[in-house]
Amino acid sequence: MSNDFSVVGPKIYYTIHTGIPILGDFNITETLIVSWLVMIIITGLCIFLTRDLRIENISKRQAFAEMLVEMGNNFVRNNTGGNKFDKLIPFVSALFATSVISNLISLVGLRSPTADLSTEAGWAVVVFIMITATKIKTNGVGGYLKGFTTPIAVMTPFNILSELATPVSMACRHFGNILSGVVIDGLIYWALGLASAALFGLIPGVVGNFLSNIPILSVGIPAITGVYFDWFSGCMQAFIFCMLTVMYIANAAEEG
Amino acid sequence: MQLQALMMLSAENTQELVTLVPWTFIATIINLFIQMFLIKKFLFKPINDILEKRKNLADKTIREAREAKEEADSLKDQYEDSLTSAHAEAAKIVSDAQKEAQSKADALVKEAQEEAAGIKARAAADIEQERKKAVNEAKDEIGSLAMDIAGKVVEKEINEADHKKLIDEFINQVGA
Numbered sequence: 115m116s117n118d119f120s121v122v123g124p125k126i127y128y129t130i131h132t133g134i135p136i137l138g139d140f141n142i143t144e145t146l147i148v149s150w151l152v153m154i155i156i157t158g159l160c161i162f163l164t165r166d167l168r169i170e171n172i173s174k175r176q177a178f179a180e181m182l183v184e185m186g187n188n189f190v191r192n193n194t195g196g197n198k199f200d201k202l203i204p205f206v207s208a209l210f211a212t213s214v215i216s217n218l219i220s221l222v223g224l225r226s227p228t229a230d231l232s233t234e235a236g237w238a239v240v241v242f243i244m245i246t247a248t249k250i251k252t253n254g255v256g257g258y259l260k261g262f263t264t265p266i267a268v269m270t271p272f273n274i275l276s277e278l279a280t281p282v283s284m285a286c287r288h289f290g291n292i293l294s295g296v297v298i299d300g301l302i303y304w305a306l307g308l309a310s311a312a313l314f315g316l317i318p319g320v321v322g323n324f325l326s327n328i329p330i331l332s333v334g335i336p337a338i339t340g341v342y343f344d345w346f347s348g349c350m351q352a353f354i355f356c357m358l359t360v361m362y363i364a365n366a367a368e369e370g
Numbered sequence: 371m372q373l374q375a376l377m378m379l380s381a382e383n384t385q386e387l388v389t390l391v392p393w394t395f396i397a398t399i400i401n402l403f404i405q406m407f408l409i410k411k412f413l414f415k416p417i418n419d420i421l422e423k424r425k426n427l428a429d430k431t432i433r434e435a436r437e438a439k440e441e442a443d444s445l446k447d448q449y450e451d452s453l454t455s456a457h458a459e460a461a462k463i464v465s466d467a468q469k470e471a472q473s474k475a476d477a478l479v480k481e482a483q484e485e486a487a488g489i490k491a492r493a494a495a496d497i498e499q500e501r502k503k504a505v506n507e508a509k510d511e512i513g514s515l516a517m518d519i520a521g522k523v524v525e526k527e528i529n530e531a532d533h534k535k536l537i538d539e540f541i542n543q544v545g546a
Contacts, residue, residue, distance in 0.1 A: 121387060122384045123384045123386050123387040123388075124384065124385055125383055125384050126383050126384060126385055127383075136392065137392040137393060137396075138392060138393070139393075140393045141391065141393065141394070143391070143394060145394055146394060146397055149397075149398065149401055150401075153401060153404065153405050153408070156405060156409065157405075157409075157412060160408065160409060160412035160413040161412050163413065164413060164417060167416055167417070167420045168420075169420060169423050169427055170424075170427075176420075179413065179417050180417055180420075180421065182413070182417075183413060183414055183417040183418065183421070186414070203414065204406050204407075204409050204410035204414050205406050207406075207409050207413075207414070208402060208405040208406035208408075208409045208410075211405070211409065212401075212402065212405050230385075230391075230394060231388055231389065231390055232389070232390050232391045232392075232394035232395045232398060233394070233398045235390055235398075236394075236395045236396070236397075236398030236399040236402065237398065237402060239399070240402060289388075293387075
């Protein structure tokens with residue numbers, strides 16, 4: 115058992131040399147593999163839930179699927195106040211589902227794709243583009259640019275900063291929470307492994323040597339801490355990300 | 371524990387812990403839109419369709435129930451109308467019958483009264499006739515009596531005819 119503790123980035127399984135400048139080589143990383151897995155899980159779940167749909171006398175599975183759809187519809191409609199943003203519903207739902215499943219997939223020992231800043235950065239940039247597009251659509255290009263000089267022209271640099279801070283803060287908030295979960299989970303496993311090695315090392319002879327190699331104390335306690343760091347944090351961050359997305363876009367659609 | 375290791379990577383085959391990889395970034399965005407499309411196609415479209423269908427079914431049921439109720443209401447009105455007219459007709463028949471009976475009774479009574487009046491008139495005429503007859507008889511009787519009495523009084527034989535004439539004059543003077 116190693117006494118060193120380290121948290122490393124996602125593994126790189128394969129590298130495709132593209133030779134394109136700036137973008138660099140295409141790495142097939144753990145992030146990508148697991149995110150594909152997440153997509154397969156979500157899509158499979160959707161197909162499974164919507165099998166054998168009926169109008170009357172519905173199955174529990176269909177009731178659950180309908181509940182999910184209603185939740186998605188209500189989430190977007192309640193936070194935007196109307197049916198104006200119904201086109202956003204599948205996007206927000208996809209964002210939420212991907213985020214939640216990505217966060218929770220760490221429970222089965224895989225590395226969350228959300229523990230890679232590139233993932234959240236991608237999402238945040240998409241959301242940022244949507245916010246900006248909505249603003250331009252609402253106020254026109256002139257109105258959008260003029261919005262930076264409010265309330266007074268001196269504020270322009272700060273307004274630009276705060277505009278740019280939106281995607282950065284969204285991405286870093288989500289990433290930071292998930293990464294902290296990964297780090298803390300790693301720390302707890304590492305500490306418990308050390309503790310059980312030290313504890314069972316006290317037993318003399320072969321039995322002690324054998325038992326001290328098994329992190330027996332790792333069973334149990336991480337499940338309890340995992341309730342917060344994996345379950346709560348994972349669901350909460352997905353919810354916050356989607357909530358902010360909807361709120362920002364709804365705000366952007368108001369004349370300002 | 372080496373803090374340095376926490377922040378950085380070491381092994382060859384891992385990427386840095388906090389970094390932005392352009393290709394992963396691009397792939398994530400593409401994945402997000404693929405996922406959006408898949409969720410839309412496999413979850414939202416079928417479920418929204420089925421919800422819409424159920425809504426239509428419910429609307430249809432409610433509409434049909436309302437129509438049935440309206441029909442029942444109109445039938446009820448119709449029945450009430452016909453019942454009312456039946457009542458009126460019955461009342462009319464009864465009153466007609468009463469009127470007819472009344473008029474028949476009136477006619478009968480009138481006829482009876484007329485008959486009675488006729489009988490009475492005839493009886494009165496009979497009585498008058500009888501009276502006249504009696505008076506005439508009495509006149510005759512009185513005449514002969516008077517003649518006898520006069521004959522005896524005057525002791526004078528008078529011609530029967532002159533006598534009678536004299537008596538008739540007397541009686542007429544008396545009767546007038």
